[in-house]
Structures are given as structure tokens and as C-alpha cells.
Amino acid sequence: MLNNSPRLDKGGFIQTIFLLILAVGISFLAIGGCSNNGGGGEGFPQPEERRSRNGVLETTLEALIATNFIENSQTGEIDQVNTPTYEGSLIGPTLRVKPGDSIQFDLINNLPPNPEQERKKAFPHDPYTTNFHSHGLRVSPEGLSDNVFRKMTPRENIEQLAPKYRVEIDVAPDHASGTMWYHPHKHGSVSTQLFGGMKGFIIIEGGPGDLNEVPEIAAAKEILMGFSVIRTDSEGNVPFVNTEATQFASLRPPDDDDRSGLWSTYHVGDGSKYYYTTNGVTNPTLKMRPGEVQRWRLLNGAAGETFPIILEDHELHVLANDGINMTEMITLPVNEPYVMGSGNRVDVLIKGGKPGTYKLQKLNPFGGGQYSITPQGIAPGQRLARMGNNFPGQRELVTLATIVVEGKEMSMDLPEGPLPKSSGIPTIENMLTSPLDEQRNVSFEICGNVRQAVPEERLPSCGWYFNLYDAEYWGGIEFNTLLMMRDADDEGIPNPGDPTMPRIDYQKEGLFTADEPLFANTFGGNYEEWTITNKTFSDHPFHIHVNPFLVTHINGEALPVPEWRDSILVPAAIGMTGNPGPPLINEADYGSVTFRTYFNPRFPGPFVMHCHILTHEDINMMQVIDILP
Helix, strand or coil: CECCCCCCCHHHHHHHHHHHHHHHHHHCCCCCCCCCCCCCCCCCCCCCEEECECCEEEEEEEEEEEEEEEECCCCCCEEEEEEEEECCECCCCEEEECCCCEEEEEEEECCCCCCCCCCCCCCCCCCCCECCEEECCCCCCCCCCCCCCCCECCCCCCCCCCCEEEEEEECCCCCCCEEEEEECCCCCCHHHHHHCCCCEEEEECCCCCCHHHCHHHHCCEEEEEEEEEEEECCCCECCCCCCCCCECCCCCCCCCCCCCECCHHHCHHHCCEEEEEECCECCCEEEECCCCEEEEEEEECCCCCCEEEEECCCCEEEEEECCEEEEEEEEECCCCCEEECCCCEEEEEEECCCCEEEEEEECCCCCCCCECCCCCCCCCECCCCCCCCCCCCCCCCEEEEEEEECCCCCCCCCCCCECCCCCCCCCHHHHHHCCCCEEEEEEEEEECCCHHHCHHHCCCCHHHHHHHCCCCCCCCCCCCCEEEEEECCCCCEECCCCCCCCEECCCCCCCCCCCCCCCCCCECCCEEEEEEEEECCCCEEEEECCCCEEEEEECCEEEEEEEEECEEEECCCECCCCCCCCCCHHHCECEEEEEEEECCCCCCEEEEEEECCHHHHCCCCEEEEEEEC
16 A cells, blocks of 8 residues: 655655556566466556465455555546555455355455444445455355345444454356456445445356367466546545435536535536546556467446447457356457446457557447447447436546557467357256246336426336335435336336326335345246346446346347346437437337346345446445345
């Protein structure tokens, strides 16, 4: 960890910054774990790595506010940031294990004491209470394992020792090898902690179906790239929400205070800052040789932003989505992006082209481009995923890394033919042919933006749920935006007498309730088909814990080859053309994703599914699933 230092004169400050950058650069160098065939990659920042030994990865993981220095791409200056971190770095250590291993550590919560806050209940509170989610792992959701209902509170005052919390995650012997990650998941404070950089890779390797069974992949140098958007106020600190908020974001109608939004603490006009980083560094440089093949493990670890990724003048050869192998490698043509929603991972091969300098870029999802959610090109559209109107930096082209191709040409081949099947999950054939135990429909719904405040122009569920979620529910102050995740088969009944509440008597919660699962009959061993419908005008990344799912359709269009995922963008609704004024949600064509899932009976218990725009999840766009024995 780098500590604040006294004010220096200009020369001393420059020298200190140089030494700090040098120290940070050295600390991020790779610590082995990939083959080195004389190609490039040396010097590219890699997270610290911790490996299992004799079947156990035993370590500690400390959460703390740390000072780091980041290049500001807008100004070219080096900015100091003081953010929540793991181990003092802007990306946590990589945890590398094998199937059958156990991940065991003490999580030390050395974050500050939680501030006093009168408004609690369903409203976000306790920004420094944390916990631990192993995103993508098929493990137990209970006890000391991947249990996101745990509350790891900080000390009550700075004189006390930082408390320790034990985490023990047993990885099944048949668990798939792949690219996973970890991050906090304490409901109500996830976004604030992710804004600071609290995330890291989990790499599972060496089991049946490992991609390194393919010689051409095993020969490739492995590079990890964890993408983040670090967000601070003008002083470099990570603020919490506006505790007096009456709405989700600053929608700014004429009679509204544009600082009444939940995230107005990051108001553009107040000098808030943002930094797109790769492994905690702004636009690092990676060297390759012409003809060299590298394996890149990419992670969108941002709290909500969508990353359409391209590498200038190079194809992306896709091997795996969310740590689960494709049936065969899919090659995306030059300048066709791989779209990463928040939480997505992708393994790609890159073959170095002609000598030169190339940019790895995040395209602007608001730039009018039509990008598919899947590398198979199904249902392209604008990939608009809105975190809230306060946040700057959502509408731009960003260079995530600079790739320099130079040196003596290498002769390395790309793989051909089928890829190894990931272990620990059913075959695609079994998923498609097994009789369905249940079919379910879930919808993302929003009530409360400017147009939807007019009763006849909002979803029919809004009136009932606005009445249900009153000021008491929100901790004493009314909150006029509902970001819901609902059982879409719970349709209520007509109420023709009240136009503000056209349907009534909905039976289930629309917002997260920790002790009330959305469904009462999710049994271990079930094969189910779900359709997630998006009744809003922006994408929402759907994520479910523990059990991945096999995507079969997007917007009703069948994928040529179904794809395994644990997170996927659900396309936005499309408004009717020719309608005067803004589109009306009740006249829109809703986006959807249909998938099949298998609830592994080895991992019973409650866990969650939610929108992985974490500013949405923090305000209750989440539901509980309880797998029954």
C-alpha cells in the first residue's frame, strides 16, 4: 500500500511519482504461470499470483482503503486516488487453483468504520461492510463458501483491530477449468467497492476439458487483462450514495433538483473523475512478435459499463465465454467487436500481424454501432447499458491497451476442429433433449423515469408496486424509481376503476427480499427453460450464481450453436418508429434471452440472480433463488 505523503516541492514530487510508478510497475509483473516461447508480453502489468499447493490455496485477503496513482487519460496527469482495494492494489491477486482444490483464507476487513446513517432498511447503507463472491464457480452457496448473504462488518472504531472472516470454498474435482473472478457482493455497497477496484481473477486449470489440452493453445503465452472503471470524486476518494436521494439518477426535468439522484455524489458538474484501467493501469503496452499467438483472458470487471472490444486490424479468435469452452473456436472478423457486459469473461487467441502499433479498444456503445451480444452474430443492436445519468465517461472510445508488434517473425498455428468439452456441466445434447421440469418467465422492469411517471404511459405493474414500496420501505424518504426484477408470470388482475393502478394484487415481490425466494419449486436436479424479458430501453446483464445456463435464443432467434454463460446482456426494448416524442414502453418490442439451465443437486441452498449493472443491483434489482434438495 502507498501512503499519503507530505507536500513536496515540484522536483521532489516528480521524483516521488517516478519511484511510485516504478514500484507499482514492478509489483504488477507476472509471477509465472504461462509458457514463454520467446515471444512478447514481457513487462505487461499482471496481477500478483497466488497458487494452491498440495490441494489447498491458503492465504489472507485484506480489504482496505489504499492510495494509488493513475494516469488521467483526459489530462495526461498522474492523479492520486484513495479507494477500497484488495491488498492495496487496483486489482486483487489472482487465485490459481485446480479442480478438487480448496480455496481457504481469512478476509481481513480493514475498511473504515461504517458512517452513521439514519436511512437504512431497503436503502443502500453500510458502505464498508463487505463479503466475497466467487463469480462463475459452481460451488456451495452456503456457510463459509460462496455465501453472499454474509455481512463482514468493519471495526466499529479505528482503535479496534480489523476483524477477520474465514472463507472456505471447495472446488469440485470435476469443475470446469476456466477464467473466473471474485468481487464483493454485500447488497447495497457493491458498486462503491467495485468503483475502487475490489476484484481479482480466479483461474481454474488442469482438469479434464482444459483448453491447454489443445497443443496450439498450450503453446500460447497467457496474458490476463482485467478491465475496470475506477470512479472518484474531485479529491480522488470514492463517495457513497446520496443518502437523501428521492430517485435513481438525475433525470433533470425542469422542476427537479438534478442532485436528488442516488448517485449524484458523482455529479458531472462537481468534478468527479473516472479512469478506464487494465490491471490497474491506464493504457499499458503489450509487445508481441509477428506471427506469435497469445491467449488473452479478458474480464469486464466494471460495475456496469458494457465493453465492445476490438483490436485494430486483428481478428479475435474466441475460445470460451464466462470460463466455459465453445464447441469450436469462433473467429470474429477485423473490427467486429466481442461484446462484454459487466461480469463477462472471454478467452481469445490473438495472432500478431504485421509490425506496427495497434490499439485494443472499447468502442462507444452510444455511437450508433450495431453489435451482437454473442460472437455468433445474433440480433445485433445498440448496446446501451445505463448506470445512471450522473456518471461521466460512458459515451466514448477508450484505448484499453496498446499492442506493439515487433521483432523476429514467429510461426505459430491456430487450433482447428472441436475444442475440449468443459467438465462438470451437462452436454448440450442433454440440455436440449431432457424433459423440462419447469418453464419460467422473468422480466426487468423500471418505473419512474420522466415518461413513465405518467400512469397511462408506464408499465401496468408500476402503480401497484409504487404503493407497496413506500417511504417506510425506503428508510423514511420516498424513492420514486423502481428497478425491478419480477416473475413475469405474476400478472395481477385488472382494476378498471383506477387508471393510476390498472392492475392489482400482484403476488410476488418486484424488488429484492432476502428471505423470500422468487420461486417455491426450484429443486436440485431440475432441467428448466427460462425467458428473461427486458421491458426497458437499455440493456441489462442478467447473472445467476452457482449454476450456468445454456443460451438458446436471443430476441426469439435461435443461436446456430447454443452457448454456455453465467452472465449475458438482455437486449433493450425497441420503441415503435413514427411515434411522436420519446418511445412508449407499452408499445415497444421487448428484448429477450431464452436459456436452459440445470440445477446441480450437489449445491443446494439460497443464492441470487440479478442485474449485473451493480448500481441497479444495489437498489434491489435482484431476487433470491433457493435450490431445494
